[in-house]
Amino acid sequence: MEGNMRKIGITLLTAFVGGAVAIGAYKLLEPTSLSGLSLDERQKVYFTNNPSDISSSTGAPDFVQAAAVVSPGVVHVRTTYNRSRSQAANDPFGDMFEDFFGRRQRSTPNPNAPAPMGKGSGVIVTGDGYIMTNNHVVEDAEKIEVILSDKRILEAKVIGRDKNTDLALIKINTSNLPIVKLGNSDDVKVGEWVLAVGFPLTLESTVTAGIVSAKSRQIGILAPEVDRRNYDPNNPPTNSSIESFIQTDAVINRGNSGGALVNTRGELIGINSAIASQSGTYEGYGFAIPVNLAKKVMDDFLKFGEVKRGFIGVTFQELNADIAKELKLTEIDGLYVNSTLEGGAAEKAGIKKGDIIKQLDGQEISSSARLQERVGTMRPGDKITLGVLRDGQIKNFNVILKGNEATKLATSNKEVSEVMNNLGATFSPLTDAAKKKYGITSGVVVTSVAAGKVFDMYDMPKGTVITSVNGKGVNNNDQVVAALKEDSKMITLQGFVPDGSRFRVTFPVK
Structure with missing residues (x-):
């Protein structure tokens, strides 16, 4: 009898001590403040105390x-x-x-x-x-x-x-x-x-x-x-x-x-x-x-308190068979580098115009959206490795992302600014979805029009799509400027006004 009582006592004492240790450990691990923790860390605290055992559905869907x-x-x-x-x-x-x-x-x-x-x-x-x-x-x-x-x-x-x-x-x-x-x-x-x-x-x-x-x-x-x-x-x-x-x-x-x-x-x-x-x-x-x-x-x-964005410092366009033909390339997959920003991360890493971005950190990258998404999860100072096709071979470049100075460099191009000022318009690249809508392979969309300038005078409002300048397909500001240099006397623009109607307009260079 005495032996049984001793066993019961030991069992109760063990349970009590175990419970006390568990409570003490929880209090020790429980953060006094969530300040400074990331969302993932905050969620780990929550789900440690509120476990979830939902498993993926198998067989017939059950939600x-x-x-x-x-x-x-x-x-x-x-x-x-x-x-x-x-x-x-x-x-x-x-x-x-x-x-x-x-x-x-x-x-x-x-x-x-x-x-x-x-x-x-x-x-x-x-x-x-x-x-x-x-x-x-x-x-x-x-x-x-x-x-x-x-x-x-x-x-x-x-x-x-x-x-x-x-x-x-x-x-x-x-x-x-x-x-x-x-x-x-x-x-x-x-x-x-x-x-x-x-x-x-x-x-x-x-x-x-x-x-x-x-x-x-x-x-x-x-x-x-x-x-x-x-x-x-x-x-x-x-x-x-x-x-x-x-x-x-x-x-x-x-x-x-x-x-x-x-x-x-x-x-x-x-x-x-x-x-x-x-x-x-x-x-x-x-x-x-x-x-x-x-x-x-x-x-x-x-x-x-604000978003910290990292920038590669390049302008590029997504390749497909049609664009590759325009650029006289045999490669139809990847991101073609149109230009690198002076002093930007890509230029410092050794990436040049004409390179084709194929990989990011060893993973295949064939869409601009995917590249932007991946880089969008990073901050200035983060390091990435870009696999670039050059001279028929993949070469890896270690790139240290830069901050907002990259966008400042992008807007400091005096030649681009002067041309946009003379035309009285600014442009953004046309999305792939919009290109499919119009059945085109190149284009920029007019994002603003200044009163009294060329675009305003020729009734080309915001939302107008420019597909070519002087017969050259354009996908970004640099290509617009380069195409304008093709003819020193006349400028010919082709595209669509916002209602979808096609237009072609030619005017003299002033």
């Missing part, structure tokens, strides 16, 4: 578990605007690509009408209230409210916004929130099942399913708007936008903007951002920002 675990972490974002808020100008390809932020229709302002409102979605990524969403959901909002799954309404503040990626980080003051687990968008495969979760149209939380139909899509919706009244020809705008969307056929609509695209394990792989539509509602394809890019942007907001 019940993923939908149940993700839905509480996706919120409704409601915004209020000033009555006099100016409406953004239409994108030249706005009829083809619509965001699905539920904004009101443009109309004559009524001073007695309620303040205009908008709606979108957001994804909770930390238990203390950090929420990922789209920049266009919260841009210019006077008031931002977040409606949680438990129906609480909390006011949010903007931590950071980035137009170049259409991402924003907002914060609500609360704790113990359900969060969505961050996945790895590099692992996403075309054909895999995904769920889109958000607040479309006037509906409550909605889950739809589909597959990943493509990756690294560039659709041309993030090119910067240019204010023609404040246009400075000596400092023309540059297009630093990053578009490398995950394309899905999961049904998404206006109001889904900023919502979650997740895999069948309930992991966030993208932030829903846009749809391809001629009607403004779902017609088959939606586009999400890869979560790896989103994580980097959000971490920059947390650590620096």
